[in-house]
Amino acid sequence: MPKPQSSVTWADIKPHDHAVQFYTDDATLLSELAGFMSTGLRGRDTCIVIATPEHRQQLANQLESLNIDVEEAINRNQYVILDARET
Numbered sequence: 001m002p003k004p005q006s007s008v009t010w011a012d013i014k015p016h017d018h019a020v021q022f023y024t025d026d027a028t029l030l031s032e033l034a035g036f037m038s039t040g041l042r043g044r045d046t047c048i049v050i051a052t053p054e055h056r057q058q059l060a061n062q063l064e065s066l067n068i069d070v071e072e073a074i075n076r077n078q079y080v081i082l083d084a085r086e087t
Contacts, residue, residue: 038063051083
């Protein structure tokens with residue numbers, strides 16, 4: 001039987017790495033994603049989000065609660081938002 005892999009957190013991801021996050025509830029995903037993205041946005045990295053309208057709004061709310069100016073990041077083309085259905 002295969003040995004289970006150890007858990008990896010967003011903090012373990014290095015620049016240019018790719019990751020997939022599986023989740024059982026939206027609140028957990030959005031909270032973790034907002035924490036990860038806030039670090040990138042503060043560091044002037046570009047963040048691309050592909051999500052449903054509801055998830056985009058919830059994520060924006062989470063980012064704002066972490067003192068991220070979402071509109072400013074959008075205007076700087078630092079925060080790119082794509083619709084999940086259209087994409």
